[in-house]
Amino acid sequence: MMPSISWFLLSCATAVFAQSFDPGDTKSPTQFDASKVGTNTSTNTTYSNPIMTANAGDPFMVYHEGxxxxxxxxxxNITLKRSRTLTDNWDLAETKLLFKPDPSSGDPWSTDLWAPEIHQIDNRWYIIFSATPDADSPHPLQDAMCPFECPAINHRMFVLESDGADPWTSKYSMKGMLNTFDQFAIDGTYFKHKNQLYHIYSCWENTYSAWPANLCITHLNNPWNVSSSLTQRRMISVPDQAWEQVPYGRAGRLATNEGPQQLTNPKTGQNFIIYSAARVNTPFYCxxxxxxxxxxxxxxxxxRKHREGCVFHQNPDAGVFGTGHASYTTSPDGSENYVVYHAQTTDDPTPDLYRTVRTQKFTWNEDGTPNFPKALNGPFPVPSGQK
Known part of the structure; x- marks a missing residue:
């Protein structure tokens, strides 16, 4: 999820507080040595975190045909980058603009585009993302219906479709809005199981509840068409654990489940949803x-929820905080698994939250669950098969 970065009042007469985020902001709290970002180009045998220093969040990575x-x-906007290597400096990677709406159009997808993902389904590529028409500044009477301030109340989920099988050369067009029953929806992802397709996203209990943020699931007929009704929608997780809440143990406001992502054990076939908990603009995001x-x-x-605590979290000793909203990929030869996540470099973030992109190898426990490492800076060996 995108954070509450800077709060401003649009006008005394009509506005409520809004969320905004400037990915072009270069005021990083940490000065990065470019020679230590990603792969060590002197040896090409190790890499260090971060692998991208630009102010970015919600990373989604997939490996396709090299x-x-x-x-x-x-x-x-929706921007796509590509590289032959996982750990080279992604600040320098080839970049392509796929979709840029007019922010003044009033279209439901025109502002605050968050957490895009790109998925191959039936020989086409689909980009799923959330957006809102009002820059997260709803009418004050609408905001007044919520028990807590709810600037993101009009965020919904949208789908772009490619016109071909090549994700890079294709053009992408708006396929439509995923039905979330005219309720808050962010961080949506596709979940595949037994030849069926589902939509899992961060939701509220009802139109105006505002908090907590839960995980909801609906069934899809295709990547843009929900077949479930509102009464068939299910909440599969609520932030009922102390470590999912901010402050620790306070239920309700700022209790968060978001950023869901499917992770399948390639050997056992076990299916997991790894999600983000706590609050994105705190060091406790995990x-x-x-x-x-x-x-x-x-x-x-x-x-079944893993209730013992976060499975991946901040590491103050390494100066890594707010570890969350991850995706998963493999080494080029497919023998290793990697988590790609964003993190902060300070435990006292300013309103202008700054996140960098990082990756580390993870393994599997004997019971088939993922075994995530400590969040570290490296250096680490480069992924197996990376040239």
Missing amino acids: WYLFTYSTND LGMLELIGEDPMNYQDW
């Missing part, structure tokens, strides 16, 4: 885990 494809929150232990993703009893 290319790593990477997209992330830019706030006003990854939680659900496991599908039954056969029906639409049955909330078929999901």
